[in-house]
Amino acid sequence: MAAVVIENLVKTYPSGHRRATDDVTLEVSDGEFLVLVGPSGCGKTTLLRMVAGLETPDAGTVRIGERDVTRLPARHRSLSMVFQSYAIFPHMTVRQNIGFGLTMAKVPRDEWASRVARAAGLLNLGDQLDRHPAQLSGGQRQRVAVARAIVVNADVLLMDEPLSNLDALLRMQFRAELKRIVARLGTTTLYVTHDQAEAMSLGDRVAVMREGSIAQLGTPMEVYDRPAQRFVGGFLGTPPMNFFDAVVAPDGHADHDKPVRLTAGDRVIPGPARLSGWAGRPVTVGVRAENIEVSLQDGPGRSHAEVEVAEPTGAAMLLTVRWGGDELKVLAPAAFPARPGDRVWLGMPEHALRCFDPETSLAL
Amino acid sequence: MAAGPARRALPLILPSLLFMTALFLLPLITGVAQAFRGPDGLTTGYLRRMVDDPYFWQAARNTALLIVVLIPLQFALALAMALLLRERPRLAGLHFYIWVIPLAISDLAAGLVWLSIFTDRGYLNSVLDAAGISPYAWLSFQHPATMFLAVVIAELWRATSLVFVIVVAGMQGVPRDYDEAAAVFGASYWQRVRHVLLPQLRPSLQVALILRTILALEAFAVAQALTGRNFPLLVGETYQWYTALQNPNVATAVALVVLLLSVVAAVGYLRLMRHGPEPGR
Numbered sequence: 001m002a003a004v005v006i007e008n009l010v011k012t013y014p015s016g017h018r019r020a021t022d023d024v025t026l027e028v029s030d031g032e033f034l035v036l037v038g039p040s041g042c043g044k045t046t047l048l049r050m051v052a053g054l055e056t057p058d059a060g061t062v063r064i065g066e067r068d069v070t071r072l073p074a075r076h077r078s079l080s081m082v083f084q085s086y087a088i089f090p091h092m093t094v095r096q097n098i099g100f101g102l103t104m105a106k107v108p109r110d111e112w113a114s115r116v117a118r119a120a121g122l123l124n125l126g127d128q129l130d131r132h133p134a135q136l137s138g139g140q141r142q143r144v145a146v147a148r149a150i151v152v153n154a155d156v157l158l159m160d161e162p163l164s165n166l167d168a169l170l171r172m173q174f175r176a177e178l179k180r181i182v183a184r185l186g187t188t189t190l191y192v193t194h195d196q197a198e199a200m201s202l203g204d205r206v207a208v209m210r211e212g213s214i215a216q217l218g219t220p221m222e223v224y225d226r227p228a229q230r231f232v233g234g235f236l237g238t239p240p241m242n243f244f245d246a247v248v249a250p251d252g253h254a255d256h257d258k259p260v261r262l263t264a265g266d267r268v269i270p271g272p273a274r275l276s277g278w279a280g281r282p283v284t285v286g287v288r289a290e291n292i293e294v295s296l297q298d299g300p301g302r303s304h305a306e307v308e309v310a311e312p313t314g315a316a317m318l319l320t321v322r323w324g325g326d327e328l329k330v331l332a333p334a335a336f337p338a339r340p341g342d343r344v345w346l347g348m349p350e351h352a353l354r355c356f357d358p359e360t361s362l363a364l
Numbered sequence: 365m366a367a368g369p370a371r372r373a374l375p376l377i378l379p380s381l382l383f384m385t386a387l388f389l390l391p392l393i394t395g396v397a398q399a400f401r402g403p404d405g406l407t408t409g410y411l412r413r414m415v416d417d418p419y420f421w422q423a424a425r426n427t428a429l430l431i432v433v434l435i436p437l438q439f440a441l442a443l444a445m446a447l448l449l450r451e452r453p454r455l456a457g458l459h460f461y462i463w464v465i466p467l468a469i470s471d472l473a474a475g476l477v478w479l480s481i482f483t484d485r486g487y488l489n490s491v492l493d494a495a496g497i498s499p500y501a502w503l504s505f506q507h508p509a510t511m512f513l514a515v516v517i518a519e520l521w522r523a524t525s526l527v528f529v530i531v532v533a534g535m536q537g538v539p540r541d542y543d544e545a546a547a548v549f550g551a552s553y554w555q556r557v558r559h560v561l562l563p564q565l566r567p568s569l570q571v572a573l574i575l576r577t578i579l580a581l582e583a584f585a586v587a588q589a590l591t592g593r594n595f596p597l598l599v600g601e602t603y604q605w606y607t608a609l610q611n612p613n614v615a616t617a618v619a620l621v622v623l624l625l626s627v628v629a630a631v632g633y634l635r636l637m638r639h640g641p642e643p644g645r
Contacts, residue, residue, distance in 0.1 A: 104550035
């Protein structure tokens, strides 16, 4: 077990016109489960492959534990990996597949057998050991790939979108199982996914990537509740964060403790006190759908909106409302009696508002 | 019910049936019959004449020797070339086309090219002469070893590209993920080739082996061009009996031997390589 330290990694593909990873620095602590998440093409897989030794960085270093492995071939890095395509060998039985890493490490036969059996048991593959991959379902192949990765007791476990080829139900089930298994092993894990729900549910910490760099790094709740960039708020969460343009009212100057007022068109809402230095200037306001209080009556601090779409999701009612010139997603209680065309009142608690500089898109 | 469609289908396939019978089946039957039918009815006289000819056994021995030496060399070479190409060197496409050129050259032309190299006043001896080494009669009847070597080299140059093309096509069907997975789990380059790549290439290798063995049994023009009848091969003997000795019956008998060997080889390979787990499926 070991920490992974990535410093200033730069990689440009020969065919690419921009950097796949642009000066990325990241530390995965010993035993941590860190998820790299981002839209396709953000460089997350390239980063993982450089840690694995399957790509060579143009600049920067990768260290595993005390060792600088930047120039080391993959097989000397003491890591294991689960591939998106599973990449379990079609000409070998499940048993041979799981034991492949042990075979390469010339583990004695008794130990080989017991470790393969233990890993297979952990992933419920005990009955499939003598089959070939072609005889397995997609979910079972996935299990073989995970068993093969955990049986070697590597310092670092890398996973490249391991669940993306499973159907939705299986993905949810296996996600929880994976979390339990990895938690029990305690291996340092670097996990790549484009699925933000997966990232939130699995990671001790989540690194949100965009265009080759890390936009934000933090615990799932940190990146969810306090996005450092507009992009992060818009990427994480279903539905994503709502954004609208507003201006900080020019009256709250100098007094840092007093809430300010934000005006968006003809609507006025209270804003966070830390914006007092931003008086008179435009901001982009972000608010999560579940943080908007929706009600059928007017009240203090509330402003009206018109329901355009009402989508019952079972656990809640997802409303799309027209609020002045903006369209917002609002999560109402499941039994909320709203129909298209109805008028509702929205309240936005100032602590739930996240404000961004419209020019840089960075949080204020 | 079943007779209906069959009866209606018959007129439709009749033209092809007639065509195949007239141009393929009948010549085959008369061809086979030619080896056994003399002026006084059925005879084994032609077969006896074939086996009594000392050239026949020499040709059989040479053909076998050529196959045994040539095919392992060709496979080793073709695999090495395909592995080199797999590393995606610069100008990989150009290398591929250059390596495939021999495929497009007729075997007689290839034989003549190599003849101009190995012959007494050929390129090789000119180079040796210029370097101060006395020339050597590579293709002389007195030097069977270098004669054989020349045939092997020429055949190697001419026919390796067929194996190469098949192996390259097979390798392209093996996803890189397997290679990468093996590398991550500690396999060295040779371990990856041996445990991951080669097993998945088995269907391609099988095809290449069958094709190459049959084609090697039929090898003739290169040896003919280089050595004349000094290095007889089975198909060369067919030609010899047919044209020089004007005896189509014995020529057919020799051709039948080649046919028989080809079938035995193909079936043998298919049986031999069916063992072990099926990849895929």
